[in-house]
Amino acid sequence: MRSLQSEIEQHGARIFELVDQHPESLFSKAGFYQRMMALSMRDEQFKVQMFRFVDVLPSLRKSGDIVQHLEEYFAGMHNGLAPVIQSGVRVGRFVPWISAFILRRNVSGMARQFIAGKNCADVMKTLRKRHAEKIGFTVDLLGEAVLSEKEADEYAARCLDLLECLVRETQGWTDPLGKDSELFPVLNLSVKISALYSQMNPADPTDAIAHLAPKLRPILRRARELGAFINFDMESYAHKNITLKLFKTTFGEGEFKDWPDAGIVIQAYLRDAEGDLRDLINWGRARGTRFTVRLVKGAYWDYETIKSRQNGWDCPVYFQKPESDVNFEALSRVLLENESIVTAAFGSHNVRSIAHAQALADELGIDRSRFEFQLLYGMAGPIKRALVEMGYRVREYCPVGQLLPGMSYLVRRLLENTSNEGFLRAKFSENVSAAELLRDPKELVRQNRANLPEATIPTIAEDRHPKNGASIESPPGDIYENSPLVNFVYQETQEKMRTALREARNRFGEKYPLVIGGEKVWTDKLTPSVNPSAPKEIVGYVAEAGIPEAERAVKAARAAFDKWSRTPFEERARLLEGAAAIMDRRRYELSALEVFEVGKPWAEADGDIREAIDFCRFYAERMRQIGRPRLTQHVPGEESYQHYWPRGVALVIAPWNFPIAILCGMVSAALVTGNTVIMKPSEQSIVCGAMLMQIFEEAGVPPGVLNFLSGRGSVIGAHLVDHKDVDLIAFTGSREVGLRIWESAGITRPGQRELKHVICEMGGKNPVIIDSDADLDEAIVDSIYSAFGYQGQKCSALSRLILLEENYDRVMERLLSAAGSLRVGNPEEPGMMVGPVIDEAAYKRIQEYIEIGKSEATLAYQAKEVPPEGYFIPPTIFSGVKPNMRIAREEIFGPVLSVIKVRDLDEAFEVANGTDYALTAGFFSRSPADIDRAKAEIEAGNVYINRSCTGAVVGRHPFGGFKMSGGGTKAGGADYLLQFLLPRVVTENVARHGFAPEETPEYRDEFLGPAAR
């Protein structure tokens, strides 16, 4: 008996033989496309620019804009295409429409390479041709991210229309093999699940299914009546579990339980694909009706790796290409071994993967009429032909739609065709030998492991924590690894959060003391902390400090200072790391508390705890970097060392909107630099403050070094700010209070030793500009999130959306319907986007601003339904806002967005910069020149290009503004700790009678005081 490998080689050789009978380049359409792709494979920089240009082109309306973009993207290039582009630009400057016309035609041609038709009538031309060639079809409607329920409903309606049209046009068509045809209906529609519900949130599968199933049922019903097959495509990993669950739920319902014409995709590049496939098969057996699985490797490899690296998640995909190939083969086996319940559709252009499936089917005695191969329209034509000639069933995946919604599909295909790792490139462009192409991928995995030094093969854990350099040249944020966000895509993490919420609820009403000098202090007053979603619920009570407790805290902090300031910085850094570890352990518990105490949605609450952990670890590392006295300059005969001493007693006053992160950030910076601290949380988040105190106590903070005072800002806050024994004030909060502190701290009181240093971070009136060529799918999603995420109660939140006249109507239409689809409600439920505002006072103040807005501008949108109980403000959008109106100038701190229409970019920048604030700002554009301008001109401490303007990550986005937004400090930045320190230099003449030591050490330790070495 011959081995499977030799059978695979036989099948593969036959395919290659047939392929070679009809030689065709990888790019069946010659000319422009072929040249572009060839160049892209040679020149990485060109590839990036070309993909970006292709991405923006369909959205450009004016010829002049097209020529300008062409110049911006390619002007600096020096390659084979440079002369062509330069002459295009030259012609374009004089007669823009000529170049624009040629470019549009060429790029449309490129898109037509992969998009089978604009609409049903158009695609039928292709389908008829393929039918004649004995190739079947599945049709996919392009248009992926839907921003609103209106767009989702339109997608569902288009699916139904397409079905009706296709059934009319394909009447009388029969199965090409004429055998086992009942398993393979002629009419086959592929559906993108995320296009059916705009608010799909991985944390909330129940909500997603409750919205998706009713939209799907009419499509399934009609498909069944028409004898059509429905396939669920698989998209990014975030949607995978919901898609699988939806499949099992809907096809498990009585109405569809006995319907076999349903399929779903499994992506072999996923590490958990086999578990999912086996689970589906068990489900299928229990259901008792056949179904189909299309096995692919997966189209989102780059996206998944980037996303997981950014968020610190375990990467769900394999890192080595042959690992995906090996898994594809393992899953092919699982599929074919379960042929009695599942029909296999192999979606691959890789001859090895295809030949493996063929050989395995032979080995298992499965007739070739009982499974099929599926390939994409516009790719691997010769392989399709070869498979048909060999008597296999072949189906082509035919995307239908306009160029604009098809762009992300097109870019994925371009990536696939030019990928260094891809089979098509290897076979058709690089002419790799058949023997090489048919090698067992297991061998390649083994070989890769043997060839690469052990250390360079990343494991998942290493990928999550890439090794960062810590040299002076490495970026300052690289000295540590950010803590991962919790990924709520997993059932396990969802369960943990639900359990934590239940447990947090059980602790409602607990009482917490002040902590002064290491002692628990109770006063005769307790402050209740209220759940803003249900104000009758008291989350907890904290003892309320008055002036006597404030005085006691200053004394305790002052008394502890001497020892703490001389404690080695390594020990202080370890205290922070200990606190971080405790927060990590209690992560869900702390997040749950935030959901109740300040109304944060799940992911926002988790982000806050992650940030607190990051602050601790980042500042610990920074302290190690700056802690040792360092030589200032090499000069013979003299040694000068600069080093830092702590300032003294620090008063930390924090806001409620990031109740643990900001408090912890300021406290940990003060502690690690050797200051002693009086920590005063916001009155609205006192339980979070008490919790942070517990954490530092458990981590071993010595008595008096950190003191917890909860009380009224107007009483204890004001008293402490003016206190002669407070040396440093770290404040984050409103402009009103911040400026008062700034002013008051400038007055020197009798007996005061130091000039008070104030670190002051205040609010913003943050603008986002959407340029005329921006990607609206992204710009609107990110603007909505920036404006309404956590109810707009972030100092970084978007509050002024600046739109150019040119695309004002287009943006507004989609923006308003996207806002209308937002989920508003109790954030205890997962996936809620807009929860309550913090308290009654905020509620009233925001309502007043809404009234002001109604009198100044036009109410363009306001949500109608919000929960009757709790401080819920409906997301509100005003249009017709002028820059001088109050709603465009004053910080509202709630879910209220002002839209300002401007003539052009000049005016947009002027408006953006025209307030008292300079905290965050956003700019959406695909014009390199406009992006450069935004980078240079926008006045804000944090400028974000083509992404949301909230969500700063420690070390990555040092955060803080200027003008009336702050004193120019950067929390989470490399130089933040310097704010808490006094620099000192000691210079010693080391020459004696003209003789000096030759070597001067880079670092010395003696200036830290005896205990500090």
Ligand SMILES: Cc1cc2nc3c(=O)[nH]c(=O)nc-3n(C[C@H](O)[C@H](O)[C@H](O)COP(=O)(O)OP(=O)(O)OC[C@H]3O[C@@H](n4cnc5c(N)ncnc54)[C@H](O)[C@@H]3O)c2cc1C
């Ligand atoms: C009919 C059809 C339908 C499809 N439907 C879907 C769908 O619903 N969802 C979906 O996601 N994709 C889908 N695809 C796209 C498909 O995922 C890609 O076309 C496919 O992955 C290319 O694989 P290949 O076997 O043709 O080529 P190969 O060249 O053998 O494989 C390329 C693939 O290997 C994987 N890969 C690349 N680099 C690495 C690496 N460093 N480490 C590990 N793996 C790597 C990627 O998945 C890449 O696409 C479909 C494809 C077809 C043909």
